[in-house]
Amino acid sequence: MLCLIQAQGMASQAFSLLFLLLSAIAVSDAGSIGINYGRVANNLPSPDKVVELLKAQGLTKVKLYDTDATVLTALGNSGINVVVALANELLASAAADQSFADNWVQSNIAKFYPATKIEAIAVGNEVFVDPNNTTNYLVPAMKNVHASLVKFNLDSNIKISSPIALSALQNSYPSSSGSFKPDLVEPVIKPMLDFLKQTGSYVMVNAYPFFAYTDNSDKISLDYALFNENSGVVDPGNGLKYYSLFDAQIDAVFAAMSALKYGDIKMVVSETGWPSKGDANEIGASQANAASYNGNLVRRVLSGNGTPLRPQDPLNVYLFALFNENQKSGPTSEKNYGLFYPNEQKVYNIPLTQEDLKSGQPTPVNVNTSQPPVSSEVSKTSVGQTWCVANANAGEKKLQAALDYACGEGGADCSPIQPDATCYNPNTLVAHASYAFNSYYQKNTRGTGTCDFGGAAYVVSQPPKYGNCEFPTGY
Incomplete structure (x- = not known):
């Protein structure tokens, strides 16, 4: 979860409320909201209870980081669409041996499908920043897993992709100058995009405005990072005006893809979120800001509007994450991205569905039961x-x-x-x-x-x- 995007200073003044107005309207071609279900914790509810929680919240899309049999079984016949993952440590084997890929697909995909509605496989995760240097295995592994899907007649129903971090970009500001790092382009980016195009799949992108803000809070407006009202910033390269750092990040990736002549490939935002707690140096990590970012993002996505560069393409986003995960390494923020505590209580209350928006559910509203009621x-x-x-x-x-x-x-x-x-x-x-x-x-x-x-x-x-x-x- 890295973000190296740079931005110029922005003043938080009044700006157009268009996307907020549109977000109150149910649009037939609205984007979709899913959630990442990570399990790096020792205090989480059972998978059966998690499925009940997802259904109670109206969430119909979930992304996993493995193919745990207990989790996939619990998701069976739930009606929830599932993205599973082939871990980075398996890339070398999947790339080198077609029979390994065949056995993996048989044991982890075909065994559960179609009762479990697996719709995509994330082959690796942020492979370009993997310290074990697995980049060269990525595209061969993707091709072998896809070949396995073909053998089991699953290729028309299950897509193959791989989440990339924004650190894969050489340039990201302004968005119109977006480009991939030169050392990645020929070895892996172009072959991966070519594979995605040939198979009718989409690129997965992990985008975190939080990292850009906390590293550049003297240059980036908090309102711009949280989708709050602000005066916006004009991209000098294409004349488009941006009112959120999220949109700017996504369009930087689109621009980078277009520069390589792959501008027609779709995108899914496979991770994005904001921590409700952080260390002293993690500027902006707070419950209020997390509720604002995620709540405003949901409204933004469900409005049906695309980005300034691709206004007609609805956004499809997976929030990170379902739970706070107490065994994650790194700074305090890493453990506090969850929308829910492990006891299934909400960390803060935000709308997650069109029904929530229609009912006028506010964002953000904390529901901690230790807080005295507010009339x-x-x-x-x-x-x-x-x-x-x-x-x-x-x-x-x-x-x-x-x-x-x-x-x-x-x-x-x-x-x-x-x-x-x-x-x-x-x-x-x-x-x-x-x-x-x-x-x-x-x-x-x-x-x-x-x-x-x-x-x-x-x-x-x-x-x-x-x-x-x-x-x-x-x-």
Whole structure:
């Protein structure tokens, strides 16, 4: 999950609400939303329960990272379309030995199909950045697996592709200058695209605006990264105007494909998401931002609109990921991309289907049960002012962690609660946290989901009072 795309500075001013207006309308040729079901964790529900969860959420497309028999069996007769994966460590064998590919397809695909609606096989994952240097095996493995599908009469129903990271691009800004790295073009990119074209398949792309933003937060507007209102940026190469970093990233790949004369190949976004928690240096990783990105993205996809470069092609996207995964390596963010906790409780609430949009489900709205209920009278859309205060029942550890975040990465104005400052007294954790939480809440225009902090805060309709401290009502 790498993204090296660069972008120029953008101001977060008012911009056209066209895609938000269109997203409220059910369109017959709307794009599709699926979800990545990763299992690098020791506390996840059983596959049977996961299938029940997917069905309860109206999700009809799931992408796996292997061909686990228990999972594929649970998905049988569920009506859920499935993408499975041939792991990177099997590429060399699949490339070198047709009989290996035949046996793999027989044991992992034909055995479960059609009860399990396998619609595609991801041969490898981000192979070009695999530290084991498996790039040269990719296309031969794809061809052998496809030949195996032909033997089992499955090639007309199951596509072959391979997810690529945006790090495969040499140039990505502006989008119109998108190009692949020269050392990849002849050995693997062109042969792979040629194979996809011949077999009627599509390219899979893993796109993460989060990485571009966190690495370039001084140049990239957070609103631009989250699909929020912004003034947009014009691509000087083609004159198209972009209102989201996601669109710019996708069109950079389209431009790179077109430069190689493969502009007619379709695309599926095989991974994209935003972490709800991160390390101190992972700027922008927060529950509120994750809910905004994923919620706005779903609306964007279900609107039926394509990108500025391909406006007529609906987007098909797999969100990353279904669960937080506690055994993933790397920074804290890697463990916190999930829409759900392992106990199946939502990390935040976003629409996932057209039915959700029709019902007017908001985005983002946190549903953590430890948060005191918020009535309609104190929502952002109600008449009158609201404030955010600390939940004393959340516990000292959670309050302190949330306070540290609000005053640090969250950007709250915490100077009034420093020693000898106007709101230092009363010198209690609840009082200081309340001030910091409210500062963050007001700074973010009282947006839904910005007064939660994992259940450590909640909204009130009366101005808080701690000593002689006055709580601000806006910035």
